[in-house]
Amino acid sequence: MGKVAEMRVIVGDKKDPDRAEELRILEALLFAAAAPLDEKALASRLPAGTDVHPLLQQLQREYAPRGVNLVRVGGKWTLRTATDLAWLLTHESVVTRKLSRAAIETLAIVAYHQPVTRAEVEEIRGVSTSKGTLDVLLETGWIRLRGRRKAPGRPVTYGTSEAFLSHFGLDALGDLPGLDELKGAGLVEAAMPADFAVPVPSDDPALRDDEEPLGPEDVDLGLAPPLGRTEE
């Protein structure tokens, strides 16, 4: 009990002693989790009616100067090592496969222009994109098949995933660097028919008016990553 009292002075809010306990709970949950947690999941472990958002913001402020920070990715909360300590932790890093320049460009085009078809990616890059490039990106889990464009040939549309936001530490797609510049220059929309053009990229899983859902055959066709992997 003495510990809890001491705790209040450091972490908690003196006027609201329960708050310290709630912060401890949030801390423990976020710490233990293997993946980012949304506020709903966090709130479910706190007394009913607890407003979890201000608590998380407080925790974020408390962790800001430390070696571990509380960050929001893809609308969820997660603890991550502080970015300025990257040099320290490089030993720990898993060797990630280096993406080819084509893959990096394609990833960026999917991110900024989604939902986008392969033909539209090619239009922007001015070269044909090999199937392998998209397969590599699908394999990273950063892009995903969204649906099909309601257009001749019903081409597959691509978009980014939650893993993309999480990997690049983005809270939402709107946090993409330079997005405002792109929008300002009118460069976001791909060269698609004017009536389909939507000026802002969106990873909203809801399909757009010009998209239709993937059919069951798409899974069988091996458009999804697993097959590509087996070929390696």
Add this chain to the structure above:
Amino acid sequence: MGKVAEMRVIVGDKKDPDRAEELRILEALLFAAAAPLDEKALASRLPAGTDVHPLLQQLQREYAPRGVNLVRVGGKWTLRTATDLAWLLTHESVVTRKLSRAAIETLAIVAYHQPVTRAEVEEIRGVSTSKGTLDVLLETGWIRLRGRRKAPGRPVTYGTSEAFLSHFGLDALGDLPGLDELKGAGLVEAAMPADFAVPVPSDDPALRDDEEPLGPEDVDLGLAPPLGRTEE
């Protein structure tokens, strides 16, 4: 920035500003490590000559009241959720299970014939009753250990509990139907031998003349339901 100042007071040491940075580094290393780290490994990431032990002790003190603690396991250091918050890391769910036929029969025999020993249950059922069946019934909380029969081997006597009455919606055990009612419900054929009888059940907690109380050893043997359960 006010927040950062507040933080410094908590984490850092005003006299030694580097110390705060070293604490941050230790924090990040311990957080990201896939296994507990020993002091040598931690020291190798800090400026040469840093005495890592007092730093770790300081970090341990700082984390002590929080939801995450710094603990030593096997001579190595690791961050763990506070032990009093272990409940957060378990997800409890209720699964509905049906009792086996053997368990239902045994339960009924205990209800009608209590206080009854396992041998007596077997006598009535005409088959041997596995220990597991009685354990399951004890787990339901519907039967309980009453005492021991004053007989060779001092076998345990079983009876029903209040939870039994409440689950089956009985006001008292005497409300269990008698032979005439069972016949009326068509559960017992009308033409039964004259000596066929159904006892008038009683769950009077007072031990009978041929029973003696359970000894303290019965609890230790795990014959009783887990102690925690009775607290619920």
Add this chain to the structure above:
Amino acid sequence: MNAEQDFESDLPERASDEPSLMVDVEGFEGPLDLLLTLARQQKVDLAKISILALADQYLAFIEEARKMRLELAADYLVMAAWLAYLKSRLLLPEQHPSEGVSAEEMANALARRLRRLEAIRQFAEQLLNRPQLGRDVFQRGQPEPIAEVKHPQWSATMYDLLSAYAARRQIRSRSVVRVAKRTVWSLAEAREALERLIGQTMDWSPLDQYLVAYMTDPSTVTTVLASSFAAALEMIREGRLEAHQQGAFSPLYLRRKQNAAGDPSQGSAADSGNG
């Protein structure tokens, strides 16, 4: 990191080194990339780029490359042809300005494509410079998984309870009354078998041997032997069989009665059968 560093270091090298630029077509990611690199050499805002100058540079580059290397991908040639066409239209006064897309608009569209590609490259680089998970920032190394604890909620109804009890009690009370039916070889069955078997042979043979086919089931061996023995005794008494035995518990030998000449057996068999 390296990927974008390569990207960074590639461009200035190409841009500043004209001769290598001339031959290094393979270093370009297609004609648009080549155009973009050439545009950078103009060192002006892409919005104000001279498409005409760019077209000239591109065509000159392709010309050089064809002289030296010859192996150019088709899309470079398509672009060259398109640029040559655009150049001619830009130089010549527009004849039918109302028809289709004007040369001005075509040039603007190309400039816009170049700007868009450049922007995407720039932002791809910025994206990759963000702290990346597993490279710059790290998540919990030892996540503590949430354990699933299942509490069984047992279900049973009053009906289950009572029907199970009543059924079990009744089974037990009835089982005392019932006697299992036993299988017995009747004397008539035994006699019929013996007559059939012994009627065929004149030699002494042990009783067991005659009956071997009937004694496969161990549970009926006793009844088969006993009934056959009784039937044999009866047939001896009738004078239809002869028996002899070496001593107590030794095999019992049977044969058809020898001194019954002709076919008396049939007649007496019929008699005894009737009697």
